[in-house]
Amino acid sequence: MPQYPTQLPATEAEPVASKAAPEFHGSSSLVAPIVEQVLQAIKNNRWLILAIVAASLVIGLVGTMLDTTLFRATSRIEISRTDSSIVDEEGTASEMRLRDQQYYLTQYQILRARSLATRVVRELNLAQDEQFLETFGLTALPETNQEEALASVLLGNIDIAPVERSSLVDISFTSPNPRVSAQIANGWAEAFIASNLDRRYGASIEARQFLEQRLAELRQRLEEAERELIAYGASNNLFTIEAPVQGGSGATASQTLVASDLQALNAELSRATAERIAAQSALAAPGGSYNMSDETVIGQLRQQRASLVAERAELRTRFADDYPPVRALNAQISQLDSEISAAQSRASGSVRDRFEQARAREQQLQERVNQLRGEFQDQRVRSVQYGILQREVDTNRELYNGLLQRYRELGVADIGESNVSVVDAARVPRAPYSPNLMQNLLLSFVIGLLVAAAVVFLREQLDQSLRDPREVSSRLGLPVVGSIPISDGDFVEEIGMPYTALYEAYFAAFSSLVSINRGALPRSLMITSSRPGEGKSSSAIAMAAIAARQGKKVLLVDADIRNSVMQSYLSLDSNMGLSQVLRGDASWRDTLLRSEEAQGFDILPAGRKATSAAELLSGPNFSTLLDELEKHYDLVVIDGPPVLGLADAPLIAGLANSVLFSLEANAGKWRYVENAIDRLVQAHASIIGVLVTKLDERNSSYGYGYGYGYGYGYGNDRDSVPAEA
Structure with a gap:
């Protein structure tokens, strides 16, 4: 039996894909789907949407009917910024804007x-106002903290709304009584104006007198402290010098003369110590203690000696040591050795002199630093x-300085005029503010x-079923x-009537199957699915019936011997079938049936479970x-068992000529389908394609669904339908 690849080349698969889902280009073709x-x-979930919207409207209506009728009164005031240009002469424009913003927010x-x-409660005497108490149902006030309780009621119903890009502020109060709303809104504005005047000018005279007294005391204390500081510094020789601080707007740092001298000498001591260590290292290093000139002279002498030694060695190879040129070379070498020794002695003496000078300077600086350190420690104690x-x-x-600045501000402040005024007083509202039906x-x-x-979005996203048949090619590659x-x-x-939509759909699938199989029917075709109930058995019957109508000799094999459903479609009155044939209890020819409903093909039932x-x-x-059935029939259609949970389907799929997945x-x-396809691939099944079944109106937006495009205007006149499609 020949095997076909599980995935066909693009040239063979493209015609089928184009029938199912033609491609369009352009933004409109993307938006339309x-x-x-x-x-x-929306259509699929229309009743759910209507129920949710209706429930929301009912809740809104009931809430509106049960809500308390409220009235809102608004009083508008203006808060002017106090002029502080005399005090803030050097303030920039950005600083002024920032201060204005802070002022208004305050x-x-x-x-x-x-x-x-609390002031509004006290000035309007709300604790004794029966109309106010009745409006908010305050029949029994606590004996203590009555003002606090009434203030909480006011704060819960007051609204302060600044008008954008202006110095106006709306004071709104909401209550079930329109007169109470207007009364509180106006009373709140008046109380704010009064409290503002009290804060600004109530204690200005007392503050000015207090500041004058405190300034005189601080002036005397400052003079005494400065005199004491100068006298103590002079008596203890604490003379200081000032140096500018980095980054600093003219700021200076002070230190005493002793500290400055100690810092300078300490730096010189560090350099002298470094020079002494360098000279000591040069003295201790053999062969590396010479300066540049000495090293050059010694190097030249050593180079001359090496040349003479080489020349003497060459002569010794031919002559004896008493040969006159050899003796002359020995004398020259001895002379060079003496000169080299003398040069090394002179160089060593020069290095030692440098070392002694550096050590002496270091000792002198160390003694002076120790002396200044003692003086500095004594000054630190006094400092x-x-x-x-x-x-x-x-x-x-x-x-x-702080008190003097505050005293000047009090001196230039305007007294007697409020910077807050009422623009519009609150009126008694005629219509309710809330609820708004x-x-x-x-x-x-x-x-x-x-x-x-x-x-609906969550429901659609959580739905992992197939909606658009075009997803099959992208997700399964089939x-x-x-x-x-x-x-x-x-x-x-319906399968027996060529004018029905169901027949036309299966006829188109049969034609595509032949086209994919290079224009020929497979010898055996197994139809399976991932789970029961996906239309595999009905599809097997339909494919067998359509092939038989094309004049082919067809056999339908019911291979779902665990749970056969073929009897629900066809009248099969026999207990013998495939299971008995496989056990060897019967011959396949003896078990063949021909259904009365589906004429034209033979049936090999499943037999006993x-x-x-x-x-x-x-x-x-x-x-x-x-193999034997394929020899006797043009097409053997196998109704296979589901793939998942059973080992039957992969066993059959590996033997069948082609596999059609329902x-x-x-x-x-989707994960069930993908797992099933993977199992078939592992069994080396030749999966020829996928048959999408049970499309309904939910798939109409993808080009599928009711009507389906089949029928071609046949109407309901069965006599006009041709015998063959």
Whole structure:
């Protein structure tokens, strides 16, 4: 039996893919399918969407009806910025804007302060206002902290809203009583104006007198501290010099003369120590203690001696030591040795002199540093008290300058005029502020739509079933042989009528199958699926019936011997079948049947249910049987068992000439299908393609679904239908 590859070349698979899903280019071709899918998702979940939106509207309506009617009154005030140009003469524009922003933010927080709410309670005498108490249901106030309790009520219903790009502020109060709302809004504005005047000018005279007294005291303390500091420094010889600090706006750092001398001598001592160490290292290093000139002279002498030694060695090879030229060379070499020794002695003496000079200078500097170090330690002890006196002077000067600046600010401040005024007083509202029926219903409708969209989106995303048959090629790498709509009536009856959509779909799948198989029918075709109920058995019947109508000799083998469903489609009255043939209890010819519903092909039923199906199929009997059947029939259609969970399907698939995988739309999960395909591939099955079954209206946005495009205007007149498709 010849084997075919599990994936066909692109030249063979492309015609089938083009029938199932033609490609279009351009942005419009990308947007249109997405819009169609969204519309299809809305159509598929229309009742769920309507239920969620209706529930949201009902909740909004009930909430609106049960909500308390509230009235809001608003008082508008203006807060002007106080002029501080006299005090802040050197302030930049950015600093002024920052101060203005801080000022207004501070005023907004004061408007929301509990202290202001308590003042409103006290000035309006709300604890005795029966109308206010009745509005908020405050029939029994606590004996203590009544003002705090009423202030909490006010803070819970007040709203402070600054008007953008202006110095205006809206003070709004909301309550079930319109008169109470207007009363509190106006009272809040008046209380804020009064509290602002109190904060600005209430204690200005007392503050000015207090500052004058404190300035006189600090001036006297500052003068005394400065005199004491100068006297202590002079008596202890604590003269200081000032040096500029890096990065610094004219800032200086101070240190005493002794510290400055000690720092300079310490640096000189470090350099002298380094020179002494270098001279000592040069003295201790053999052959490396000479300076550059000495090294050059010694090197030249050694080079001359080496030349003479080489010349003498050459003469000794031919003459004796008493040969006159040899004796002359010996004398010259001795003379050079004396000169080299004298040069080395002179060089060593020069290095030692440098070392002695460096050591003497180091010792002198060390003695002077030790002397200054003692003086510096003594000054450090005395400088502690000097630092204390210096800090006292600085502290008194800072306090004096700060109080003097504050005194000047009080002196130039305007007195007697408020910078807060009422622009619009609150009026008694005529219409309720809340609840707003139309606004609440619109909000409920929008929320319902959003919730419905989220639910539908999650539902569609969590659905891992096949919706678009074009996904088969991209995910499985297999061509789509055909796309079959769901059957609305008797399946066998529809297959027997060529004008039905179901027949046309299977006829197109049969034609694609032949085209993919290079224009010829496979000798044996196994139809299987990942799980039961995906239309494999009905597809096997349909393929056998269509092949028989084409004049082919066809045999339908029911190989699902564990759980055969063939009797639900065809009238098969026999207990003998494939299981008995594989056991050797019967011949396959004796078990053949021909169904009355589907004329034109033979049927080899499954027989009695077998518990050892895998053992029967794995033996040599099934392979031998299949070879014999292929010799007697043009096409052997095998209704195989599901792949997952059983070992039967891979055993049959490895023996069949071709395998057609049945995949149900809108059901199952992709990972089941992928696992099933992997098992078939591992069994070396020749998977010719995928047959997508049970398409319905949920697939209409992908070009599939009800109507399906079949029928071709045949109508309902069966007499006009040709006998062969």
